[in-house]
Amino acid sequence: MLAMLIALAAAAIVFNILSHGLFLSPRNLWNLAVQTSVVGIISTGMVLVIVSRNIDLSVGSLESFLGISGAFLQLQVLHIGAPNTWWAGILFVVVLGGLCGALQGAITAYLGLPSFVVTLAGLMAWRAVAWLVTRGETVTPLDSTYSLFGDGSIGVAWSWVVGAAIVLIVAALALNRRVSRSRVGFGNRQWWLDLAGIALVAAVVFAFVATMNAYTYPRSVVGRGIPVPVLTLIVIVGIMSCLATMTRFGRYIYGYGGNPEAAQLAGVPTKRVVTIAFAIVGVLTGVGAVVTTARLNAAPLSIGQLLELQVIAACVIGGTSLTGGSGSIFGAIVGATLIQSLLNGLVLLGVDSATQQIVEALVLLAAVWFDIIYQRRGA
Amino acid sequence: MTQGPPLVEMRGIHKRFGGVHAIQNMHLTLYPGEVLGLLGHNGAGKSTLMKILAGAYTLDTGEILVSGSPVQILSPRDSKRVGIETIYQTLALADNLSAVANIFFGREIVNAFGMLDEARMERDAISVIRRLNPNFQNFHALVGGLSGGQRQAVAIARTLQFNAKIIIMDEPTAALGPQETRMVGDLIRQLKAEGIGIIMISHDLHDVFDLSDRVTVMKNGRHVWTGHVAETTKDQVLEMIILGKVPDGSYAPGMTSDFG
Ligand SMILES: Nc1ncnc2c1ncn2[C@@H]1O[C@H](COP(=O)(O)OP(=O)(O)OP(=O)(O)O)[C@@H](O)[C@H]1O
Ligand SMILES: [Mg+2]
Numbered sequence: 071m072l073a074m075l076i077a078l079a080a081a082a083i084v085f086n087i088l089s090h091g092l093f094l095s096p097r098n099l100w101n102l103a104v105q106t107s108v109v110g111i112i113s114t115g116m117v118l119v120i121v122s123r124n125i126d127l128s129v130g131s132l133e134s135f136l137g138i139s140g141a142f143l144q145l146q147v148l149h150i151g152a153p154n155t156w157w158a159g160i161l162f163v164v165v166l167g168g169l170c171g172a173l174q175g176a177i178t179a180y181l182g183l184p185s186f187v188v189t190l191a192g193l194m195a196w197r198a199v200a201w202l203v204t205r206g207e208t209v210t211p212l213d214s215t216y217s218l219f220g221d222g223s224i225g226v227a228w229s230w231v232v233g234a235a236i237v238l239i240v241a242a243l244a245l246n247r248r249v250s251r252s253r254v255g256f257g258n259r260q261w262w263l264d265l266a267g268i269a270l271v272a273a274v275v276f277a278f279v280a281t282m283n284a285y286t287y288p289r290s291v292v293g294r295g296i297p298v299p300v301l302t303l304i305v306i307v308g309i310m311s312c313l314a315t316m317t318r319f320g321r322y323i324y325g326y327g328g329n330p331e332a333a334q335l336a337g338v339p340t341k342r343v344v345t346i347a348f349a350i351v352g353v354l355t356g357v358g359a360v361v362t363t364a365r366l367n368a369a370p371l372s373i374g375q376l377l378e379l380q381v382i383a384a385c386v387i388g389g390t391s392l393t394g395g396s397g398s399i400f401g402a403i404v405g406a407t408l409i410q411s412l413l414n415g416l417v418l419l420g421v422d423s424a425t426q427q428i429v430e431a432l433v434l435l436a437a438v439w440f441d442i443i444y445q446r447r448g449a
Numbered sequence: 450m451t452q453g454p455p456l457v458e459m460r461g462i463h464k465r466f467g468g469v470h471a472i473q474n475m476h477l478t479l480y481p482g483e484v485l486g487l488l489g490h491n492g493a494g495k496s497t498l499m500k501i502l503a504g505a506y507t508l509d510t511g512e513i514l515v516s517g518s519p520v521q522i523l524s525p526r527d528s529k530r531v532g533i534e535t536i537y538q539t540l541a542l543a544d545n546l547s548a549v550a551n552i553f554f555g556r557e558i559v560n561a562f563g564m565l566d567e568a569r570m571e572r573d574a575i576s577v578i579r580r581l582n583p584n585f586q587n588f589h590a591l592v593g594g595l596s597g598g599q600r601q602a603v604a605i606a607r608t609l610q611f612n613a614k615i616i617i618m619d620e621p622t623a624a625l626g627p628q629e630t631r632m633v634g635d636l637i638r639q640l641k642a643e644g645i646g647i648i649m650i651s652h653d654l655h656d657v658f659d660l661s662d663r664v665t666v667m668k669n670g671r672h673v674w675t676g677h678v679a680e681t682t683k684d685q686v687l688e689m690i691i692l693g694k695v696p697d698g699s700y701a702p703g704m705t706s707d708f709g
Binding site for chain 1: 524525529539551554555559563568572
């Protein structure tokens with residue numbers, strides 16, 4: 071993990087020098103954050119699926135289906151500009167995503183088909199279903215409130231509020247840990263260690279907020295603040311981290327990934343747990359579809375191409391083992407940021423998109439190779 | 450000691466795996482506060498019979514009674530619900546979780562918000578594991594990195610945490626050194642005194658004679674003999690295990706007089 075953070079910092083410095091300071095400009099970092107959000111959002115769920123010794127290859131294709139279905143609903147059933155359209159559209163996409171994910175998860179868990187095959191079928195099928203919905207036409211334009219989920223931002227003041235809230239939550243969790251340990255008569259580590267940790271988080275968070283605020287609207291001094299897709303990512307990272315590390319469900323996913331037989335013998339409802347993990351990826355793919363279509367203000371068939379590979383690469387680069395049992399959501403976010411930084415940096419340097427894809431492929435290979443090295447060292 | 454209704458009664462149990470008839474018309478009885486040694490050659494069907502009781506396998510035909518009433522054991526959960534805890538031969542630990550997480554795996558303590566109560570689980574895990582091994586320290590280390598003996602301690606601790614009436618131990622001391630084995634022996638006596646019934650599978654006849662009240666011998670998935678350890682000798686038991694030849698010189702049903 072530390073290695074990945076160092077790699078990220080190194081990539082940032084190299085790109086910044088090569089691009090004569092463009093890479094680390096507020097404007098580029100703001101864009102980079104937005105570009106990272108969709109892969110980041112979905113990767114938080116993909117981590118759990120991979121930890122449970124499965125894989126989901128369908129997310130790119132599913133994103134296309136969900137985006138088009140949601141857009142189709144907005145245009146044909148709801149009405150663009152009507153007060154309920156934006157949230158009903160989002161709810162529909164997210165719920166539909168959950169159902170599609172649960173379907174793939176149930177086929178995997180209850181029928182015992184390998185998830186590789188089930189979701190490969192999903193990869194082939196969902197985009198085709200999307201084509202059937204609109205006969206391949208791009209659905210556009212979309213509701214303007216809905217579009218804020220792709221290109222809106224929350225302004226300077228709210229960005230500081232969000233930053234402060236994150237720091238407060240981290241502090242509250244640290245405090246809660248100390249209180250619950252004292253309650254059962256355990257000692258705690260020195261208070262200044264906790265405090266130093268919180269201070270580090272605060273420094274990173276406030277630096278991030280300041281950067282987002284430093285990117286102003288054209289011909290104005292008003293900062294944009296945290297983009298809505300990035301805020302969405304932040305909230306989802308919070309929820310998913312909590313789910314993974316603080317709930318029974320998370321414990322079951324990791325335990326199942328470590329030893330499926332042990333989980334079954336311990337009475338864990340393993341089939342249900344695996345199905346839920348896939349349903350979560352489906353929901354998050356729905357969120358990704360909302361962000362992507364809202365940003366484009368359109369739902370073309372082509373969205374989500376190779377998205378599954380970027381998401382899986384983000385997980386693996388972030389330390390998720392493809393053999394299951396280990397991986398973290400924070401790691402996946404670092405992985406997603408690293409991939410997007412490379413792509414973004416290459417764009418800044420004027421590298422064409424074919425070369426970008428080759429670099430992406432090499433990064434994926436390198437990440438899996440690292441995984442194998444970690445495994446060997448562990449064994 | 451063997452008074453009152455049996456804690457567990459298994460009757461007419463059959464189990465097939467494809468063509469393999471792993472358990473045939475097997476029966477056994479366990480009384481409160483008793484240790485029953487379950488003996489047999491490799492592949493005799495001991496683990497399979499116990500996995501049926503633990504809910505890991507479901508029986509083909511036969512019945513199981515717990516404290517006199519018939520029970521349906523279709524899953525590990527069913528088995529735990531009627532008070533049966535199992536230490537599996539493979540230990541069934543998740544190597545990527547800590548000792549604490551393994552002890553509570555499947556039955557985590559949560560707080561009012563449904564969040565894991567790590568501090569309480571850790572406190573309870575420490576007190577139960579120290580019963581087995583006062584020197585145990587690595588509560589937060591991943592179980593995959595622990596020694597064989599420590600792993601076994603975690604697996605045993607898991608059965609003690611939840612007030613079992615019946616504990617199945619499939620080779621509980623296989624990975625333990627002499628001192629740890631003695632500690633498990635002490636623990637078994639202590640559990641017995643609490644009225645818990647224990648079924649212990651072991652290949653170590655010395656241990657079995659030392660700790661068991663009665664033994665049940667099986668061979669080729671069938672019942673050979675059940676009786677008090679005082680009624681028999683290690684040599685006789687070996688004959689039963691290897692040849693299926695019971696103490697009165699005859700052969701148990703289904704055993705041929707020649708070897709195997
Ligand atoms: N899941 C399974 N599928 C097929 N056959 C099985 C299965 N489990 C056990 N068997 C077979 O059932 C028979 C009994 O095996 P079991 O593991 O119960 O023996 P055991 O008495 O515990 O032996 P050991 O002393 O080596 O642990 C063996 O022939 C084994 O191959
Ligand atoms: Mg066995």
